[in-house]
Amino acid sequence: MKVLILITKSNWGGAQRYVYDLATNLPKNAFDIEVMAGGGGILIEKLLIAGIKANGELPVGRDVNIFKDIKAFFRLISILREKRPDILHINSSKIGGLGALAGRITRIPKIIFTTHGWAFNENRSLFSKILTKCLHWITIILSHKTISVSEALKNQMENWPFIKDKITVIHNGIKNEAIYSKVNARFELSKINPIFYDILKNSKDITIIGSVGELHHIKGYEYALTGLKNLIDNFKISHPNKKIIYTIISDGEHKVYIENEIKSLGIEKSVFLLGRIPDVYQYLKAFDIFLMPSLSEGLPYVLLEAGLASLPIIATAVGGIPEIIDDMESGVLIQSKKAKEIQHAIEFYLNHKKMQKEYATAIHEKILKEFSIEKMINETMKVYS
Secondary structure (H helix, E strand, O other): OEEEEEEEEOOOOHHHHHHHHHHHHOOOOOOEEEEEEEOOOHHHHHHHHOOOEEEOEOOOOOOOOHHHHHHHHHHHHHHHHHHOOOEEEEEOHHHHHHHHHHHHHOOOOEEEEEEOOOHHHOOOOHHHHHHHHHHHHHHHHHOOEEEEOOHHHHHOOOOOOOOOOOEEEOOOOEOOOOOOOHHHHHHHHHOOOHHHHHHHHHOOOEEEEEEEOOOOHHHOHHHHHHHHHHHHHHHHHHOOOOEEEEEEEEOOOOHHHHHHHHHHHOOOOOEEEEEOOOOHHHHHHHOOEEEEOOOOOOOOHHHHHHHHOOOOEEEEOOOOHHHHOOEOOOEEEEOOOOHHHHHHHHHHHHHOHHHHHHHHHHHHHHHHHHOEHHHHHHHHHHHHO
């Protein structure tokens, strides 16, 4: 069975991770897999190394450009007529709409659309949100089946006309792979930033709070920084010898904004932006507490990785996050945009070390049981067949 997987961008994010895991784990004796993306980025490089047919020649960009998009659409029709896949599996909003329509025109037997998050959840005007939701609805109608990575995403669309039985939920899954121990992870991270290295070397009582995710407004880092500032001010009085630092691993378009926020809050010596790190999951045990202050999410891979690393987790109750974290059982859920809640959740963990261990053990066991790569692949194959 020939499967052609399309995705708009070839950088490395959650949707690209999904495509990679799907392409490299579908049984090769049953599926002939090819991946196409816009640009020859990290995703394409990784797939080629893994022996998967892949190229960055998909003629589509994320930004809307009516003339380029029309040209890309007709090129996409030519590609589908040439390759004639049995299954067209489209990922992300832009290629989702164009791909589903092109697939119908070329009579592809089965069109599968996976939503990793709805674009109308982003910071847009009301008109843009309504228009985007309508376009998503059309994509679902044109596709034979839509896979949602979380129940929360499904619930946002399933009541629209004609699509009630067209959306199925398949959670992202991950492998249980070897990672650095706490000591080794901290040592490796300390090589990146000399100030970070000095703090780790000279501080006896230190707590590292960590986040992983693109430096973008949707990740809610400004609220984390404010919460951390309040926490540090409190601890100067109650725990003068305790050092708390916050580490963010990634990069992105809001880097300068976040750097300015750090300076304006006066916490330059307590916050470290370590940039992008390949295979970042290997370093997660460097953190004492994992923080995800996002304003919107689908079903984030990094939260699965943090759980598999047995970290106590604080996360906002948005998107599919409550499907991973059971509040006050396997982590602490908070409201988004609430710096005070971030502060209080960190204080809760610091004052209840026993809860840290209990929650970390609980989330580790849940990830192993409910979010395996094998489960994701088996459920996807059922949709294919």
